[in-house]
Amino acid sequence: MSERWARLALQTYRWAGMAAYPFMGVYVGMRATRGKEQHDRRGERYGRPSEKRPDGPLVWVHAVSVGETGAVSGLIGRLRERGVPVVLTTGTVTSAALARERFGDEVIHQYVPLDLKPAVSRFLNYWRPDLAVFAESEIWPMTILELGARRIPQVLINGRMSDRSFRRWKSRLALAESLFENLSHVAAQTERDGERFRALGARPVTVSGNLKADVPVPPVDPGVFAQMRARIQNRPVWLAVSTHDGEELAAARVHAMLKKRWPGLLTVIVPRHPTRADELAAAIGEMGLTVVRRTHDKFPTDAADIFLGDTIGEMGLYLRMGKIAFVGRSLTAEGGQNPLEPAMLGCAVLAGPNLSNFEEVYGRFQQARAARVVDDEMMLAKAVNFLLANEAMCDAMAAAGQGVVADMEGALERTWQTLNPYIQPLVVKASLSPSGRTGEEGDADRMPVANGGARFGW
Numbered sequence: 001m002s003e004r005w006a007r008l009a010l011q012t013y014r015w016a017g018m019a020a021y022p023f024m025g026v027y028v029g030m031r032a033t034r035g036k037e038q039h040d041r042r043g044e045r046y047g048r049p050s051e052k053r054p055d056g057p058l059v060w061v062h063a064v065s066v067g068e069t070g071a072v073s074g075l076i077g078r079l080r081e082r083g084v085p086v087v088l089t090t091g092t093v094t095s096a097a098l099a100r101e102r103f104g105d106e107v108i109h110q111y112v113p114l115d116l117k118p119a120v121s122r123f124l125n126y127w128r129p130d131l132a133v134f135a136e137s138e139i140w141p142m143t144i145l146e147l148g149a150r151r152i153p154q155v156l157i158n159g160r161m162s163d164r165s166f167r168r169w170k171s172r173l174a175l176a177e178s179l180f181e182n183l184s185h186v187a188a189q190t191e192r193d194g195e196r197f198r199a200l201g202a203r204p205v206t207v208s209g210n211l212k213a214d215v216p217v218p219p220v221d222p223g224v225f226a227q228m229r230a231r232i233q234n235r236p237v238w239l240a241v242s243t244h245d246g247e248e249l250a251a252a253r254v255h256a257m258l259k260k261r262w263p264g265l266l267t268v269i270v271p272r273h274p275t276r277a278d279e280l281a282a283a284i285g286e287m288g289l290t291v292v293r294r295t296h297d298k299f300p301t302d303a304a305d306i307f308l309g310d311t312i313g314e315m316g317l318y319l320r321m322g323k324i325a326f327v328g329r330s331l332t333a334e335g336g337q338n339p340l341e342p343a344m345l346g347c348a349v350l351a352g353p354n355l356s357n358f359e360e361v362y363g364r365f366q367q368a369r370a371a372r373v374v375d376d377e378m379m380l381a382k383a384v385n386f387l388l389a390n391e392a393m394c395d396a397m398a399a400a401g402q403g404v405v406a407d408m409e410g411a412l413e414r415t416w417q418t419l420n421p422y423i424q425p426l427v428v429k430a431s432l433s434p435s436g437r438t439g440e441e442g443d444a445d446r447m448p449v450a451n452g453g454a455r456f457g458w
Contacts, residue, residue, distance in 0.1 A: 047122030218316030246332030343401030
């Protein structure tokens with residue numbers, strides 16, 4: 001694709017988005033009815049603020065979902081320690097709940113605006129960030145171009161580029177270059193990720209490691225955990241966490257295969273999206289298994305086959321319930337989920353074969369014999385059975401996983417050093433007297449909207 005065609009493609013994207021904007025209410029409304037949007041905060045998706053902008057400098061941090069929100073928590077903590085206000089945007093209801101639980105009133109949370117020019121412009125006109133920090137693989141063309149037009153530095157941290165995404169961008173190289181050249185810096189997770197970003201036109205690119213290895217161990221309420229252990233007692237337990245569609249029923253079938261061999265077996269299923277809990281409980285119940293839900297029953301009963309972890313923010317509790325954890329989005333879905341939190345809490349890790357988003361991490365785990373990859377639910381049943389019967393092997397895998405996590409630590413410090421040239425002036429600015437800018441929406445709406453991208457001069 002030539003530069004001319006790249007320019008035409010971006011212009012088409014821009015105008016198509018503007019044409020679609022008046023009709024996006026139907027799309028957002030449908031998502032709200034399915035529990036994927038908050039009804040009372042839908043305006044944020046159009047860039048309309050629900051909070052007041054603080055005086056002085058402001059850093060915009062975007063983390064699309066739960067995992068990314070956890071990954072940037074350490075960085076946000078450092079910004080707040082230095083007095084720099086943060087507006088954090090996420091794209092899911094679950095990540096919004098996690099942000100509220102983890103940061104409280106210390107951080108302003110908003111839902112990320114739709115990648116349409118009217119929404120992005122309204123968001124930027126109101127919040128006027130001094131720096132934009134995106135986590136992992138958040139590449140939104142209109143957002144990038146609008147930030148570029150305003151000369152707002154934008155840094156991609158914990159940068160990740162999957163095989164599929166790289167092939168797609170590589171086939172549209174001029175388009176990729178026209179976007180990635182707007183990034184002030186890319187801090188990639190691995191050398192391979194870094195090389196891919198460089199090949200697509202990003203400069204400069206450094207390798208910082210995976211921020212998820214530096215997150216704190218998922219917390220747990222000691223009193224709740226004591227009650228949970230009292231209920232479980234000596235029952236054999238295994239976990240299926242961060243599961244996606246199809247994997248919960250696969251875990252239930254594994255339970256059905258193993259329950260005669262392991263009397264009292266308890267299977268803990270923690271879906272990635274707890275909003276699916278009603279349909280999951282019904283479907284598993286139709287299999288003749290007894291389902292107990294955290295939101296309804298609090299703790300497993302003696303007769304429970306499946307304990308459904310349908311809450312947000314309690315992964316620290318669930319991961320302490322057993323020592324064997326299948327990590328989802330890897331068996332019937334694609335890409336995988338991060339195994340670092342289960343490993344931190346001493347779980348032997350199992351996963352399906354679809355791990356393209358975490359290839360490097362799982363490669364380290366397999367090399368250290370800290371994880372096993374299973375091709376289907378029959379292999380999953382055999383692996384769970386083996387680890388239940390071989391406690392020494394289970395403990396060895398868990399110890400190896402904790403060693404891998406320890407070896408990966410340090411990404412937060414390296415990422416902070418990357419961001420320091422952009423953040424230090426904001427620290428100085430924040431220490432001075434307030435600028436007196438109120439950030440009222442009415443004033444923002446009267447501000448002229450900068451049109452265009454840094455390269456094409458729109």
